[in-house]
Amino acid sequence: MSYKYRHYPALYVFLAMISGSALWWPLRLVWPVMAGNHLIAGTITGIILLAILFRKYFVGWILFLIAVLSFLRTDLSLTHFQGNHLANMAYDLPEVRLSGWIREVHYRRDGRHRYTLEVGSLQKDSLSQKIGGRILISTGGEFSRPLYYGQNVEIQGDLQRPDGQRNPGGFNYRHYLQVKGVTHQLRLAKPDQLAVLAGTGGYWYERAVIAPLRLHLLKRIDLYLAEPAAGLVKALLLGERQDLDSELVSRFQYLGVVHVLAISGLHVGFILLILVSTLTLLRLSYRQVATGAVLGLFFYLILVDFKAPVMRASLMAALYFGGTLLERKPRSLNVIGAAGVIILLLQPSAVYDVGFQFSFASVAAILLFYSGFNRDFPAFGEQSPVERQLNLWIRQPMLVSLAALIGTTPLTWYYYGSIQAGALLSNVLIIPLVALGVEISIFFLVSALLMAPWTAGLASLTWFIFRFLDGLVLFLSKIPYMTLMTGHPAPLTMIIFITALIFLAEPGRRRIGLFLLLLVGLSGFMPGEEKLRVTFADVGQGDGAIIESPGQRVMVIDGGENRPGHDNGKMVMAPLLWYNGIHRIHYLVGSHLHNDHIGGFDYLMEHFRVDTLVLPDYETEQGWREKLIARANLKNIPVRLISRGDQLYLDKNLRIYACHPFERFEKFVNGSGEEVNNSSLVLKIQYGENSFLFCGDAEMDAESAQAGFGDFLDIDVLKVGHHGSKTSSTQHWLQQCSPSWAVISVGEFNKFFHPSRQVIRRYREQGANVLRTDYYGAQVFESDGHELRLIDWRR
Numbered sequence: 044m045s046y047k048y049r050h051y052p053a054l055y056v057f058l059a060m061i062s063g064s065a066l067w068w069p070l071r072l073v074w075p076v077m078a079g080n081h082l083i084a085g086t087i088t089g090i091i092l093l094a095i096l097f098r099k100y101f102v103g104w105i106l107f108l109i110a111v112l113s114f115l116r117t118d119l120s121l122t123h124f125q126g127n128h129l130a131n132m133a134y135d136l137p138e139v140r141l142s143g144w145i146r147e148v149h150y151r152r153d154g155r156h157r158y159t160l161e162v163g164s165l166q167k168d169s170l171s172q173k174i175g176g177r178i179l180i181s182t183g184g185e186f187s188r189p190l191y192y193g194q195n196v197e198i199q200g201d202l203q204r205p206d207g208q209r210n211p212g213g214f215n216y217r218h219y220l221q222v223k224g225v226t227h228q229l230r231l232a233k234p235d236q237l238a239v240l241a242g243t244g245g246y247w248y249e250r251a252v253i254a255p256l257r258l259h260l261l262k263r264i265d266l267y268l269a270e271p272a273a274g275l276v277k278a279l280l281l282g283e284r285q286d287l288d289s290e291l292v293s294r295f296q297y298l299g300v301v302h303v304l305a306i307s308g309l310h311v312g313f314i315l316l317i318l319v320s321t322l323t324l325l326r327l328s329y330r331q332v333a334t335g336a337v338l339g340l341f342f343y344l345i346l347v348d349f350k351a352p353v354m355r356a357s358l359m360a361a362l363y364f365g366g367t368l369l370e371r372k373p374r375s376l377n378v379i380g381a382a383g384v385i386i387l388l389l390q391p392s393a394v395y396d397v398g399f400q401f402s403f404a405s406v407a408a409i410l411l412f413y414s415g416f417n418r419d420f421p422a423f424g425e426q427s428p429v430e431r432q433l434n435l436w437i438r439q440p441m442l443v444s445l446a447a448l449i450g451t452t453p454l455t456w457y458y459y460g461s462i463q464a465g466a467l468l469s470n471v472l473i474i475p476l477v478a479l480g481v482e483i484s485i486f487f488l489v490s491a492l493l494m495a496p497w498t499a500g501l502a503s504l505t506w507f508i509f510r511f512l513d514g515l516v517l518f519l520s521k522i523p524y525m526t527l528m529t530g531h532p533a534p535l536t537m538i539i540f541i542t543a544l545i546f547l548a549e550p551g552r553r554r555i556g557l558f559l560l561l562l563v564g565l566s567g568f569m570p571g572e573e574k575l576r577v578t579f580a581d582v583g584q585g586d587g588a589i590i591e592s593p594g595q596r597v598m599v600i601d602g603g604e605n606r607p608g609h610d611n612g613k614m615v616m617a618p619l620l621w622y623n624g625i626h627r628i629h630y631l632v633g634s635h636l637h638n639d640h641i642g643g644f645d646y647l648m649e650h651f652r653v654d655t656l657v658l659p660d661y662e663t664e665q666g667w668r669e670k671l672i673a674r675a676n677l678k679n680i681p682v683r684l685i686s687r688g689d690q691l692y693l694d695k696n697l698r699i700y701a702c703h704p705f706e707r708f709e710k711f712v713n714g715s716g717e718e719v720n721n722s723s724l725v726l727k728i729q730y731g732e733n734s735f736l737f738c739g740d741a742e743m744d745a746e747s748a749q750a751g752f753g754d755f756l757d758i759d760v761l762k763v764g765h766h767g768s769k770t771s772s773t774q775h776w777l778q779q780c781s782p783s784w785a786v787i788s789v790g791e792f793n794k795f796f797h798p799s800r801q802v803i804r805r806y807r808e809q810g811a812n813v814l815r816t817d818y819y820g821a822q823v824f825e826s827d828g829h830e831l832r833l834i835d836w837r838r
Contacts, residue, residue: 051374060383129176140198141198141202156190191258196240205220212623249345264277278304280481284305297526298469300470313485314340404450413443420438440470456537463525480505530621530625531623577735577760578619578822579762598631600632601633602633610642633657634738635722648675656682657682661722686703687702697730699728704725704745746772760782777811778809784814785813789815821836
């Protein structure tokens with residue numbers, strides 16, 4: 044083995060395995076064409092022959108072979124299942140009966156618990172069959188019965204596939220569950236949907252020790268701690284994040300410290316420190332201390348259900364202790380490589396787990412950068428106790444945080460379209476406080492298990508620390524520009540950025556790294572292509588669209604509904620805008636005053652710079668318009684009421700015409716839903732030879748009132764009125780518009796049964812391509828003024 048491989052064999056094997064597993068994702072579409080036993084066998088045989096013939100590159104060929112085998116194993120683990128497996132059913136199954144055993148439990152304070160079921164059989168109608176796979180069970184409604192690990196149960200209901208990525212930059216829930224081996228989900232809302240069967244499943248030690256212990260700890264936490272401490276302790280020590288307040292999580296994300304809310308190597312380090320200190324005080328030998336510490340970490344690993352960061356840190360600790368016991372000096376990069384190899388051997392798809400990626404990226408960056416930073420940034424001195432404490436509690440945490448931040452920045456930029464500009468400050472202030480909270484929480488949980496008399500005192504101290512942390516996070520989150528929403532980076536930009544960071548780790552190449560970083564920075568100021576981009580967002584049963592002009596000016600038309608537990612402004616529209624690097628909305632347009640169109644406006648006005656709020660000149664009985672205007676006034680946002688004949692000037696060469704409403708459609712009569720719908724703004728957007736028409740929820744009366752426009756309404760893309768309801772899209776009006784594309788913004792299985800089959804038939808008879816957001820998710824169009832293209836944003 045050559046010199047460069049000899050010192051870090053595990054690291055190079057780990058990198059080869061990561062490369063092979065990571066390549067599966069971009070090649071997954073062409074892989075079925077490439078597959079075949081003969082091709083696989085030939086490829087592997089060819090690599091082995093090349094390794095033998097060209098012995099000079101023997102190690103390189105072997106690493107390439109490892110990458111190929113890792114690619115194949117990832118493909119097998121994620122896409123190839125036995126015939127009787129749920130993964131082979133790429134569709135929903137209504138009214139089925141399933142039996143199996145409870146594999147995972149996640150309890151919530153509000154009673155909406157979640158479970159993972161290891162399926163054993165499926166019955167549909169009168170047909171029953173043995174089947175494998177896992178499903179996610181969510182509870183709610185009248186169902187309140189808790190379930191426990193290992194219980195054999197029979198459930199019935201509608202088996203559904205989880206949502207995939209519905210919008211650019213949105214969360215791919217289906218992929219997230221797929222990595223965990225879960226392919227479908229089912230909701231339990233009534234007690235008669237479940238029956239507990241005789242017998243048990245799973246592992247005996249989990250049933251007898253781990254699951255009862257975890258449940259007991261959760262009950263102790265709820266008994267002694269109030270929020271936010273209870274949710275934070277569950278997340279930090281047990282990996283149970285379901286009780287965390289969503290606003291608190293959002294603030295942590297904004298500050299770039301959301302990683303501390305997940306179990307990480309930091310928490311494992313404190314547990315290891317407590318274990319080693321306790322065992323050392325018992326005057327045990329080093330071998331006994333090391334063995335006891337590793338066993339303790341392994342028990343904790345089982346307790347938190349083998350979370351990737353805990354597994355990584357525990358394996359690294361075990362490998363380090365093993366090396367020292369064998370009188371071998373472990374190399375840090377080799378240790379992290381060996382830990383990664385073991386994890387990927389056990390679970391090839393772990394490379395797609397975000398926790399796995401952040402965990403290894405941060406540790407690798409600390410190992411690569413910390414020593415250089417320690418040389419480059421002078422210490423406070425070592426003469427006085429104060430200087431030593433400053434080095435210990437300020438300088439070292441700052442350097443470690445800076446190194447970890449550099450390692451994770453590419454991931455946060457790629458996944459969230461953001462650069463955590465203030466993360467260094469946040470980490471320096473928050474991590475020591477979190478570390479103190481974790482340490483005290485460990486003592487609290489141990490004392491709670493032992494029912495010690497000082498448990499209440501430790502609980503009060505724990506609550507105080509986390510309450511102070513909550514206040515600190517709230518204070519820091521009000522500081523502007525802690526996070527820069529830059530938008531999703533282009534692949535080439537990402538490659539240059541990562542290359543620059545690698546060069547920065549080597550003192551002799553830092554000038555190259557700085558030059559590459561300068562290129563990345565300047566790329567953000569380079570003018571893009573002069574194209575109009577229109578995104579019809581998938582907001583469920585509602586409307587939401589984003590128009591990006593050739594001059595990078597933005598108009599948002601509608602923002603989806605805001606209902607308890609789901610604000611489309613926060614959950615859909617804002618992430619989509621940030622993903623595209625948008626911070627400023629020049630026109631925020633509400634087509635009409637119904638919640639499923641303007642419900643998301645509150646969040647958008649709060650978190651974006653809005654130049655003008657545009658509404659139709661119509662007032663409902665509920666005062667929706669005045670409420671919106673009042674909120675806009677609080678944010679100093681000008682309000683413009685428009686009607687037929689008005690224009691909006693978003694950009695040069697781009698014209699926006701208001702075709703409706705006018706006069707009688709702007710007068711309040713009875714405030715009925717039909718009247719409000721017919722007050723909808725109808726906007727035509729013209730860019731060169733291409734045009735779009737947005738109709739809000741305009742119905743038949745509004746359409747007939749536009750008959751006088753004639754060929755002016757002849758357009759390319761039509762946002763179908765009223766979600767495809769039979770009250771809209773009359774035959775005469777469709778002939779007048781003659782769209783090539785018809786986009787229907789509609790929710791899955793909505794209670795209104797939108798869109799109407801008759802309406803869809805009319806569009807198709809007119810020659811329009813019908814695109815439904817409930818079927819296909821968001822729809823994105825681009826135009827250069829001559830050619831109009833439908834973009835496949837998922838590629």
